[in-house]
Amino acid sequence: MTHYWFISTKYRRNSKLALFTFLLAFVVILLGAYTRLTDAGLSCPDWPHCYGFITAPHTASQLQDAAQKYPMAPVDIKKAWTEMTHRYFAGTEGILILILAFSILFTRKAKDVKAKTIAFALIALLGVQVMLGMLTVTEKLKPVIVLAHLLTGISILSVLWWAYLDVHVHDDSFVKKTSPLLIPWIWLGLLIVAIQITLGGWVSTHYAGLACIDFPYCNGQLLPNLQLNKADTDLITIHMLHRLGALVTAIYLGILALFLFGKSSFKSIALLIFALVVLQITLGILNIVWLRPVWVALIHHSVAIILLLTLITALVKAYFQSRDNRYGSFLA
Numbered sequence: 001m002t003h004y005w006f007i008s009t010k011y012r013r014n015s016k017l018a019l020f021t022f023l024l025a026f027v028v029i030l031l032g033a034y035t036r037l038t039d040a041g042l043s044c045p046d047w048p049h050c051y052g053f054i055t056a057p058h059t060a061s062q063l064q065d066a067a068q069k070y071p072m073a074p075v076d077i078k079k080a081w082t083e084m085t086h087r088y089f090a091g092t093e094g095i096l097i098l099i100l101a102f103s104i105l106f107t108r109k110a111k112d113v114k115a116k117t118i119a120f121a122l123i124a125l126l127g128v129q130v131m132l133g134m135l136t137v138t139e140k141l142k143p144v145i146v147l148a149h150l151l152t153g154i155s156i157l158s159v160l161w162w163a164y165l166d167v168h169v170h171d172d173s174f175v176k177k178t179s180p181l182l183i184p185w186i187w188l189g190l191l192i193v194a195i196q197i198t199l200g201g202w203v204s205t206h207y208a209g210l211a212c213i214d215f216p217y218c219n220g221q222l223l224p225n226l227q228l229n230k231a232d233t234d235l236i237t238i239h240m241l242h243r244l245g246a247l248v249t250a251i252y253l254g255i256l257a258l259f260l261f262g263k264s265s266f267k268s269i270a271l272l273i274f275a276l277v278v279l280q281i282t283l284g285i286l287n288i289v290w291l292r293p294v295w296v297a298l299i300h301h302s303v304a305i306i307l308l309l310t311l312i313t314a315l316v317k318a319y320f321q322s323r324d325n326r327y328g329s330f331l332a
Contacts, residue, residue, distance in 0.1 A: 014104060043076050072125075118159060183318050189253055196242075214288065280304060
């Protein structure tokens with residue numbers, strides 16, 4: 001039997017640390033979304049400090065000093081604390097990622113390529129994420145940088161989830177055999193969801209969520225004129241591309257869920273995929289007709305990520321059950 005890097009009791013602490021870091025990473029992503037939705041992304045004009053302080057300025061002397069240093073950026077204490085809370089949680093996540101990565105590197109044999117790949121991937125993604133976190137401030141929330149920051153955060157979350165799942169591939173639900181033909185179709189679903197999340201992030205970073213204020217129409221038109229050559233600036237085009245992407249995603253995942261439902265060991269995952277798709281469509285519609293309340297947008301954001309993680313779970317499960325190297329033995 002293949003020995004995975006979380007299997008023995010000695011290494012189960014890595015499993016617990018991976019789960020805790022994963023949960024914290026999820027919170028960090030939601031805090032980032034909340035910061036963006038409440039327009040608090042530039043509430044601290046410098047990085048990593050906030051008006052030169054390690055906390056949001058709040059005393060009379062700090063506020064006076066901040067006003068002198070940054071006369072063009074008046075302090076909004078509530079928004080500044082929102083931004084700094086996000087930074088504190090992100091910093092804690094970064095420390096835990098390093099602890100987890102080095103724990104993996106120093107507790108496994110040099111030939112354990114899979115474990116070390118996870119460790120180095122986490123370190124590399126963390127380095128990129130720190131740089132992007134700085135650039136989001138110094139480049140004044142440039143959309144492409146904010147989107148890259150979001151996607152890197154989701155990538156870190158995905159690797160942490162993948163790492164945590166590694167111990168559970170030995171559970172009874174993973175042992176049943178299945179056809180390796182499932183794998184490419186799950187990969188395709190994962191790719192489609194990743195593209196749709198990217199389109200959603202593009203909407204968010206351009207604040208295009210309310211470019212269309214009705215549904216299924218867009219400002220009275222079923223299919224407005226799309227300016228694809230201006231997909232980085234035209235808000236209606238940005239919004240509608242996300243809607244069209246949602247249609248493609250829903251159709252494909254619906255078919256995939258039906259197919260997976262026919263496999264006994266994938267029934268629960270199939271039902272979860274179907275339920276998440278229905279919920280996500282509902283939230284997307286409510287986001288528009290209710291004029292994007294923050295709480296709906298946050299749940300919409302969360303469900304998209306959970307859907308991605310569900311497909312990763314299905315993929316790990318399919319790899320382990322198939323034991324087929326033709327489609328990649330990295331997880332098998």
